[in-house]
Amino acid sequence: MSHSYTLHQISLAEQKIVSLLKDKNKEGFELLYDTYSKSLYTLSLHLTSNSSVAEQVMENTFIYIWKNIDSFLPARSSFGVWLVCIVKGEAIKLIGSTKS
Template sequence: MPPAISYSEDELVYLLQQRNQEAFNYLYQNYSAVLFGVIARVISDQQIAQDVLQEVFVKIWTHIDSYDAGKGRVYTWMINIARNAAIDKLRSKGEIMKGKIHTGEDHVYNLQQSLKTEQHTDAIGLKKLIAELKPEYQRIIELSYFKGFTLDEISKMLEVPLGTVKTRMRHAIQLLREKFSR
């Protein structure tokens, strides 16, 4: 058995930009589980989530030249691609308005909840800070930032006036900033 290959983030990005197939295989083997976890939190249908995962890797492969290390880690860049692709898939299929995604009480940031494919990505403790907010603030943050709903969609979903949703969002962000800066 050949020795396991390991790349630094800079090496991986460079090799991907050179269209190195071995680096892409490494990328898939080491990041597909966490990216699938991000997608599966937005899309409940496992088959659609798998399809979106494949689309995400195609986007990574074709857009790696647009990655800017000055703006953040490649890991964060890929997670954003996965999250945005999942949200785009829901919106394109009209799944949000059909109510086919789960918006129940299982909060995305629940510390006890975990998927088999999930890796721990909350190194800055954001989930813990969100859990300390009032439930009405937690819900709006969850729906907006973790599930990708617009404030208007949240307003309709929760049957709360749009102005109230905006006020709660603004207040929740202010509280998170204060808690995070401690």
């Protein structure tokens, strides 16, 4: 299966990750994790101020990305912005559930 993106919308590295993820290829998930996990965890920890909650945010985030990669549209946002939005959404959900 081929996925095409214009170069100005998504970098070649991101294009490879997204294409592999859309094909449900394990290498895509590994590249995603290797490339983004550290910065996304830092954001998650900043948002939650709790390492165990931040780890759960990360787990939820990567599951969401794997299941919903088709919802990423390069014409709407960069891949990085899309990832940040997912982390923020997952953090909000978990913070809200721990307060109730």
